[in-house]
Amino acid sequence: MDKQNNKRIRTRDEFSSFLESLFSVVSAENIIYDPERLTAYECDGLTAFRATPLAVLLPRSVEEILSILAVCKRYKVPIVPRGAGTGLSGGATPIEGAVVLSLARFNRVLEIDPKNRTARVEPGVTNIRVSQEAAPYGLYFSPDPSSQIACTIGGNIAENAGGIHCLKYGLTVNNVLGLKLITLEGDILTLGGKGAESPGYDLLPLIVGSEGLLGIIVEATLRLLPKPECAQLVVGCFDDLAKASQAVSLILSFGIIPSGLEMMDKLVLDAVQADMPRALLNSAQAILFCEVDGMQEEVEEQSIRVKEIMLKAGAKEIVVSKDDSERMLLWKCRKSAFPAMGRISPDYYCMDGTIPRKKLAYLLKKIDELSAHYNLKVGNVFHAGDGNLHPLILYDQSVPGEFEKVEKMGEKILELCVQVGGVITGEHGVGLEKLNSMCIQFSSEEIEQFRRVKKAFDPYSLLNPAKTIPTLHRCAEFGKMHLHKDNDLWGGLERF
């Protein structure tokens, strides 16, 4: 991670005095500083990076947060906000000399408003709970990251989380209507609301996806959607990834907007095969999941059309869900893909990048080449409709130097994404993981502008610093340059 020089706590005495200040404003049961208990907070879902925080704070009120921010500002102690810690890019991983500010106790559902189809919740509420509370009104919250049972709304907003349904219903940013945010200066800002238009600068979408660098979210107003009358899942198997990719393009070009359009390759299929219907395993190189939802007749008509398109694109076998329980069973194969990798490899590293859909076949070929070059197996699961790839690089943590190789290969994959006009993240964020890749994605002017925006919210750079936005110094050291902008000041390109 990038080094920061604003650390203030250097001695045991300074630490004691800092702790004392915290105890004077926060209830004792809301402060963890016992080293044993701190280990639980050493990392998030990106387990390869770890650091022990000075302390973990679990405030229960806005007032406690304001006091914590004031104390940290006085001692120049960085603050790392944290939801459930399920993120995959290190956004909630502590940095050296920082405290972790957990929003776990901000876990109340404040209001379900069925008339306006909104939910007002605190950031520590889990994603799944919003839909559970909305269910009696026939409503649900559409972003559904695969960690939805555990992950929290605050984390979803920080990372602009996606999920299977975001092709049709949008990412988190499209489903958040309002936020209450505390800045490091202790200002409480109310952003957005229940309407579409926002006078002044629209800061709401700036905060969504800002990975905890601009403020502490203490409340969110979410858009709820009416549950579709029905949904049907069409699953096809193909003997060639390119044919499955072709089916994706065809489905979308027919004006069908599936509620889910997902693909898995052979290696992933091998891992999950115990869960798959036998017919689909028949010499399959790729599996395509296409769900359509809406009103009964519309869904029936569309799923017939999807089946026809898949056959035309060369599908070998097709299974169409007969009812909701069969649909959920089929989805289970897709949703179990990540955990199932454990059956075939001791460890795996989940990448996340997005490319224009038409480059899908090209990029998969390139990933194959990288896989051979680095001698690392790669499984591919992806949100095909959005062009959001999740290459899973298989490796063994116990082999010295292997993770470093994995990291290098991961960077190469992201470089390829940028090269074909894509971006270095789809839904997992940048965090600690992709700082180098940011140097490829953005020009020095763009990174400088990011840093100026950061300063407009957090002049002392105490909120989750050293993440997401690299320093220009780091980019210079990294020695690669951004790829696809006209205003490139960096000179030539280094390509794979």
Add this chain to the structure above:
Amino acid sequence: MDKQNNKRIRTRDEFSSFLESLFSVVSAENIIYDPERLTAYECDGLTAFRATPLAVLLPRSVEEILSILAVCKRYKVPIVPRGAGTGLSGGATPIEGAVVLSLARFNRVLEIDPKNRTARVEPGVTNIRVSQEAAPYGLYFSPDPSSQIACTIGGNIAENAGGIHCLKYGLTVNNVLGLKLITLEGDILTLGGKGAESPGYDLLPLIVGSEGLLGIIVEATLRLLPKPECAQLVVGCFDDLAKASQAVSLILSFGIIPSGLEMMDKLVLDAVQADMPRALLNSAQAILFCEVDGMQEEVEEQSIRVKEIMLKAGAKEIVVSKDDSERMLLWKCRKSAFPAMGRISPDYYCMDGTIPRKKLAYLLKKIDELSAHYNLKVGNVFHAGDGNLHPLILYDQSVPGEFEKVEKMGEKILELCVQVGGVITGEHGVGLEKLNSMCIQFSSEEIEQFRRVKKAFDPYSLLNPAKTIPTLHRCAEFGKMHLHKDNDLWGGLERF
């Protein structure tokens, strides 16, 4: 407008030297400084505010813009960006001692990409032209402000323009995928692109609607939509505004998302009646337009349902368009509402505010009361589906003091919008017009945060200063305070 003290050009000599610098970097035919020709640039669609700029610059290239910005920065001369000047809140109105930077000559359509359904255009391209160029591919650009024949994409983006179809297809912000922006520092930033996710801070939606305060847009990538297979317009007349409002709620609660849902009251109806089908004029107090679009069967089914709902809500008469030419004819009544006001009043002032739909009936009653209080007639046309009101205050410019009364009444209406949980703009922006109302909408902390964001892009406050974001000093002088936030530091409320 708010006073700024950074003006540098005070003497004729300084002006000559400034002009000389401009001539050294911009072709002579791209500079207007002859007073007669400058009058055309004294205001935008908000004709009540006027000022003469020092000069008008019409650059043809990014290099010329960069040079202009550098010269203006050296002389500390404010810059007012301008599209077609059709805006209604004074966003493109010059301020004292400023130059106008017209993007009129950035008028090329750079690319129509039917496969990705995008258009890449320069900011001076008119709104309608994008749809015209996309038409051969069966595509169109959905935001359709009523000035769409004249207004430009740059202006649409600056004001986050809407139109009749934004209930279903979103405001401009939902239809812009990428931007190329020049900051006052001369940095060229590429924001967004063809994909959904944006690593780092998502600056794109921050720029959309920022009213020319954060940078100069030189290129935009727009989302194109496939033209719906068919559309049908259901128009109903009601003897009571409340019944028509009820129909709006009912239609939406049935899960129908109309492609247009518009209302007009009696006074507006009187103005446009020459264009209306006779049946609809029958003792009508309100007219409701509801358009549905999509696939043939779906549209037929939905328009029958809309008709049933309108009847249930108490419609006296209903006309359903039989074909596209009848549909366009019916829409003409709605679209001619603004110009038609000229038939019944020498002048009118068009307001723009947004409220939660359920407050529609309440707010219309309140506007009636204000109309009586100020003795000013008000016609109401609105995007009912979005809760976006356009009260048209009728007056006579030649009566001394009447416009001041109109302005005061306008402010009161916006105050009411905020009071019921709404906002002070729907699609026209803040500009010069609504600076005072911003003090009601936002807390001092929020306004301060806006100013910090402005500074992160434009540290010398030279880009369209004194607009959109009021100074705290102005808010204090205005003496009213924001209405609906918890963190109100301003003390009590002054209400109408």
